[in-house]
Amino acid sequence: MGEYESAVVPAVDSTAADIADMRTRGAATIADAAAQALETQARASEATTPEAFRSELRAAARTLYETRPTAVSLPNALRYVLRGMEGETVPELRAATIARAEAFQRDLAQAQSTLGEIGANRLRDGDVVMTHCHSTDALACLEAALEDGKAIEAIVKETRPRKQGHITARRLRELGVPVTLIVDNAARRYLDDADHVLVGADSIAADGSVVNKIGTSGLAVNARERGVPVMVAAQTIKLHPDTMTGHTVEIEMRAAEEVLSDAERSDVTGGKPDDQNLRVANPAFDVTPPRHVDAIVTERGQFPPESIVTLMRELFGETTGEPWEP
Numbered sequence: 297m298g299e300y301e302s303a304v305v306p307a308v309d310s311t312a313a314d315i316a317d318m319r320t321r322g323a324a325t326i327a328d329a330a331a332q333a334l335e336t337q338a339r340a341s342e343a344t345t346p347e348a349f350r351s352e353l354r355a356a357a358r359t360l361y362e363t364r365p366t367a368v369s370l371p372n373a374l375r376y377v378l379r380g381m382e383g384e385t386v387p388e389l390r391a392a393t394i395a396r397a398e399a400f401q402r403d404l405a406q407a408q409s410t411l412g413e414i415g416a417n418r419l420r421d422g423d424v425v426m427t428h429c430h431s432t433d434a435l436a437c438l439e440a441a442l443e444d445g446k447a448i449e450a451i452v453k454e455t456r457p458r459k460q461g462h463i464t465a466r467r468l469r470e471l472g473v474p475v476t477l478i479v480d481n482a483a484r485r486y487l488d489d490a491d492h493v494l495v496g497a498d499s500i501a502a503d504g505s506v507v508n509k510i511g512t513s514g515l516a517v518n519a520r521e522r523g524v525p526v527m528v529a530a531q532t533i534k535l536h537p538d539t540m541t542g543h544t545v546e547i548e549m550r551a552a553e554e555v556l557s558d559a560e561r562s563d564v565t566g567g568k569p570d571d572q573n574l575r576v577a578n579p580a581f582d583v584t585p586p587r588h589v590d591a592i593v594t595e596r597g598q599f600p601p602e603s604i605v606t607l608m609r610e611l612f613g614e615t616t617g618e619p620w621e622p
C-alpha cells in the first residue's frame with residue numbers, strides 16, 4: 297500500500313466497489329461517479345501540505361481506475377479532473393479540484409444531450425431500432441427523436457449474461473416506446489424488421505474500432521449482411537487516446553458465476569462442482585471493426601469510423617500516461 301492510500305476516504309472505496317460489482321455501470325455513468333468520488337475525496341481530505349493533497353487524490357484515482365479495465369471514460373474522467381488540480385495551497389487545490397469535477401459532470405450531461413440531438417437526425421418517423429445492452433448515449437438519441445415528434449419502435453436484445461436489455465426495455469417503456477424484447481440469438485431473424493442498429497460504446501480506438509458489450513460485433517456483422525445501418529452513440533469521453541500510439545484495449549473478463557450459477561455448475565458437472573475441466577469464459581466486451589460500423593455519433597458531430605482519429609488528435613493531442621501520473 298502506498299503512503300497515501302490509507303487517506304482514501306470510504307466514499308471512494310464504496311464507489312470503486314459499486315463500479316467493480318456493476319451496481320454503477322455504463323461508461324458515462326462510471327465516469328460521472330468517478331469524478332464525483334474525486335470531488336468527495338477533495339472535500340474530505342485532511343491533508344496539511346499540497347504534496348499530501350495531490351498524493352491522496354492520485355491514490356483515490358488509482359483505486360477507482362483499478363475497478364474495470366475496458367471503459368476508457370473512467371481514466372479519461374480521472375485524468376481530466378486531476379489535470380485541473382492546480383494551486384499553491386491546500387485550499388486552492390481543493391477548490392480547483394472540486395470546480396473541475398463539477399465542470400466535468402456538467403459537460404458530460406451536456407455532451408449527452410447534444411449527442412442525442414445529432415443522433416436523432418438519423419432516425420425517421422416510424423423507424424424501428426434494434427438495441428444491444430443498455431447505453432445512456434444510445435437512449436439519448438431515441439429520446440431526442442421522440443421529442444422531435446417521431447414515432448419509434450424498438451427491438452431490444454436481452455444481452456446475456458447480465459441482461460442489461462431489461463434496463464433498456466424499462467426505460468423505453470417509460471418513454472412510451474413499443475418494445476419487442478428478444479433473446480440474443482434471435483437478433484438475425486429480427487434484423488429484417490429493423491431500420492437501424494443503435495448501440496453505445498465503452499471505448500473507441502483510433503482506427504474506428506468500437507469496443508462495446510459482448511455480442512455487438514456479431515450483431516454488426518449480421519446487420520451489414522442484412523443491409524441495416526449500424527450507428528454507435530458515443531460521447532468523446534469514449535475515445536481511447538492510448539490507441540493513437542498503438543496500445544490495444546484490454547477486454548475485461550468477468551466472473552464465471554455471471555454465466556453459470558453454482559447450482560447450474562453442479563448440474564452440468566454431475567455433482568462435481570470442482571471439475572477443473574469445465575471452464576467458463578465470460579468476456580464483457582468485444583471489438584467491432586470499423587468496416588461494420590456506419591456512423592459514430594458524438595457531441596462533436598457524426599463521423600465515419602475511419603475518420604474518428606482526426607477528432608481524437610484534436611481533443612487529446614498526443615496525450616497518454618496514467619491519470620495519476622504527476
Ligand SMILES: O=P(O)(O)OC[C@H]1O[C@H](OP(=O)(O)O)[C@H](O)[C@@H]1O
Pocket residue numbers: 321322323324325429430431432433434460495496497498508509580
Ligand atoms: O455510457 P453509456 O452509453 O451509458 O454506456 C456505454 C456502454 O456501457 C455498457 O457496459 P457495462 O454494462 O458497464 O459493462 C455497455 O457496453 C454500453 O454500451
